Amino acid sequence: MSNYQAPLRDMRFVIHELVESGPICALPGYADCDAGLIDAVLEEAARFAGDVLSPLNPVGDRDGARWLAGTDGKGEVRTAAGFADAYTQFAEGGWMALPCPPDYGGQGLPRLLAVAVSEMWKSANLSFSHVITLTHGAIEALLIAGSDALRATWLPRLVSGEWTGTMNITEPQAGSDLAAIACRAVPQADGSYRISGQKIFITYGDHDMAANIAHLVLARTPDAPAGVKGLSLFLVPKFILDENGNPGAHNDVYCTSIEHKLGVHGSPTTTLVHGDHGGSTGYLIGQLGRGLEIMFVMMNSARLSVGTEGLGVAQRAWQLASEYAKDRVQGTDVSQKSGERVAIVRHPDVRRLLMTQRSHTEAIRALAYTIAALQDIAHQSPDAAARDAAHRRVELLTPVLKGWSTESAVELTSMAIQIFGGMGFVEETGISQYMRDARITPIYEGTTAIQAADLAGRKIARDGGQVLVGLIQEMRADRNRLAGPNNPQLQAIAAHLGESLDHLETATGALLEKMNRQPAAGLLVAEPYLKLLATVVGGWLMGKAARLASQAIEGGSSDPFYRHKLASARFYADHLLPRSAGLVVTVQADNSTLLGLEDEAF
Amino acid sequence: MSNYQAPLRDMRFVIHELVESGPICALPGYADCDAGLIDAVLEEAARFAGDVLSPLNPVGDRDGARWLAGTDGKGEVRTAAGFADAYTQFAEGGWMALPCPPDYGGQGLPRLLAVAVSEMWKSANLSFSHVITLTHGAIEALLIAGSDALRATWLPRLVSGEWTGTMNITEPQAGSDLAAIACRAVPQADGSYRISGQKIFITYGDHDMAANIAHLVLARTPDAPAGVKGLSLFLVPKFILDENGNPGAHNDVYCTSIEHKLGVHGSPTTTLVHGDHGGSTGYLIGQLGRGLEIMFVMMNSARLSVGTEGLGVAQRAWQLASEYAKDRVQGTDVSQKSGERVAIVRHPDVRRLLMTQRSHTEAIRALAYTIAALQDIAHQSPDAAARDAAHRRVELLTPVLKGWSTESAVELTSMAIQIFGGMGFVEETGISQYMRDARITPIYEGTTAIQAADLAGRKIARDGGQVLVGLIQEMRADRNRLAGPNNPQLQAIAAHLGESLDHLETATGALLEKMNRQPAAGLLVAEPYLKLLATVVGGWLMGKAARLASQAIEGGSSDPFYRHKLASARFYADHLLPRSAGLVVTVQADNSTLLGLEDEAF
Structure with missing residues (x-):
């Protein structure tokens, strides 16, 4: 199995042409950034991902992180061979600092670049990448709400990667239900808090890769109210x-155990016990009772990050399936009479599978990078209205990306196994790891149901669909531009996109009506609605890509990339966009029988 | 995790009411069979599956089959603890003999009963069930083509389960491409053949559960022509x-190694080397050069068997997810103001997921049992025309079941993990095994692409869609019967089914046109076509089930099963049938760019 090769050509296309890096680099704070720098960073990151992280990916899967019992329940974790050394190189290369603010030693590069670099880490080695995601989460929480003292002490060494971070949220009785969190924090005379309780599923809760760990812990002070309003962050x-x-x-x-999991074996999933040996010391971040608010901001970026995980894993699985399909000789070409044995990429159904992987992955990339650029605008634009509009669109699209990308990653990695046939089922081949790894992504940082409820409730019903309607109008306008030129490929795409936009409008009306009349009825179709919206947004972005590609071809470009992009966009319109036709029927369905049915029927 | 409980109520409904066991039991040869006997056998099988096979399922997954190197490459396999003993009980209980002909010690029970019993073995322990499937395959090959001497020697002890069977087909260079098989068979003076060559992916190619193994080996005699016409069976x-x-x-x-696989760890997947120590003796089955024909007959029943595997695994994963959802308390009921914590089965999206699993699995069961009953007619009916019609419909529906059931099983087992949330990703929970096990089913016995090509080419294009048109007419007539009564549930189902039948007719026209004009274009959409046909057939059978359920309710039945069945059928119509609306667009798409695109684009 070859090492990961970053899809630099598509990344550059999406960054510079589709999303347009020009206006992003022109935002205040990004003065040092231009297309040349972006390309140079992408190439350097691609080398690190391919040469250092990718070879460790099967090692992490095979050997996994190990738990050493220690004494008195004071266990610790050893990561797989090579992880600690790679992490040292990662930090020393300044990669942790890339998207962080210069005030604390960061490089302050645009999120539009950071998302592409982050895609590479996730593609090359999802297990390794978790420690980066979690550390960035801790940095963000401190930036949002940390006191000056906490920031000054902790941020420089988190930004440099010298120390890492975690999120301590889940407890056995509190998974999706954060209101059930029971971990306690008792104030001490010195202003610190004594933390006690058990946290489970803590990613990189212990490891041997860095000198310290900043655990961000959701806990409850003694006089705090019940429910989520009683949670504070420490x-x-x-x-x-x-x-x-x-x-x-x-x-x-202390880490009292690690989980034996379906995938991401290289990423330790720990149980942490606070306060079993005299008391754990914690420091309040922000105000008492505001833990969930801070966590929600972090969670939104964590959701984009997990959305990018789906993208990265799908990309890598496609890459491996594509290599195999060009190498594996089996059967004859149905269009050739010679009877000569051919590589399986010549078989129509293998082409269909590979192009599904390609076009679906490219659509997800276009959405992920679009959101990253909107985040840049939301944070850096000098224009308050522009910041606000970008922020609202990020809020709308975040659960869409997270839900769609991760569910798709399971489907697309499964397709990659299918291309390998029987060899795909043999662990040594290495392709099954991607489906096993992908399977966690629709679960953590909020399950798909939680994304769909967030979308339907907070992001659509709450403002009566206002932000969404703005997006639909923009998609309509772009579709009409696509239908204009006398180009049969673009017109075919425009025709499908127009129908799917109709489906989206119908479904949005049905969803809003349900959410207003009976929220349970709305939530029952929120997931199909999320998939419908995502599918259409993907089709819109692939349509834009097709227009750019066709302009480049008409402009005389001989780069085959543009022809391939056009084919991929056309395929998306023919094979993926039409799913909206079924989803709109489902979103409209009357599920009242189902909601009233006794539990025994399920 | 509780032991498997066979879904006896739905099995009885499908067997007696939906498919109708009455006329099947009335066929010549089934004189001893009636509804009472069927129910008694189902209950006995359910006990064996639940009490004996189910507890061994996680053991097989965890410990797997082991390979002992032996000396001189003469390796052998030890199955997981408990498998050998369970197999002895299985054989002694007469379970292997259940569907086999009485001439050789079989019980000669209808396939309609055998398929339900077989679903239980696969649900309870897929790895264990493989040895049954393979042994029945060997029995079938001998019945089709074995000489009287071979039959007399081998059949009684295969039927009793004293010995087991295998299929030796795949070689490293010959997976889906059987023409590339290179294994050699040289005739000997005594009429036997000397076999040599390496076979891979041989299920239960060695084990410690029975006293002998009959390997059925595809090989090539020295003067045989190239390609599949040169293959003989030994x-x-x-x-x-x-x-x-x-x-x-x-x-x-000898077994020189076993595979380390994503799933079905309890089922040894062996590499067998024939003839490395002086020569392996084989006996010709049937005529020289007819190996593939015999294999194809076996393969058709093996495909039904693998289709039933998809059903069994999906059923068991649903059962476990359903138990968990009723037990796991998390969050509050969106329709209740009390704020009381509830089991997650109360959450709308969990209801949607569980009902998707239920209704999809029930539709697959209805199709699998329908095919089994058609097989009974095809084999036992005194009326040649009825036999022929049933045989043709079995031929048409076999790839539909195999492709649809197995692809769906991956999707449905993944859904079960989703319901378990983070716990689903932890191996000890046990639910992830079902997705790992299910993942092989769309690959072996012909990948989904092979099923789709078989459907589009041999089963539809070859007769111009004649057999299919007969089926569509029957589905139309049943749909019209559904729309008739003044029953809003049935009418809603009929409305969706009518639209989906329109999609099917449009798609069939498009498929036939493509297959005639350019087979590659047809094959490129054969898989979406297969899914479309399967989805509609599932909707038709669920519609029939809904009509029966509503008649039972109107007739005064207080059995809640009928209300649940009606809800499940309605859900299928609202949430699964509408997929046809997208698939018909895809089947019609013009993929000429894609077919002509250079390999680098994939």
């Missing part, structure tokens, strides 16, 4: 800092 | 029989 160091700000004594937080 | 015993017909000396066929 920074709990693995090693308490000494007077010089260096890691000192081990805090009373 | 019976190669693991132990050559002595003069008394008992296992004697070890034949020169």
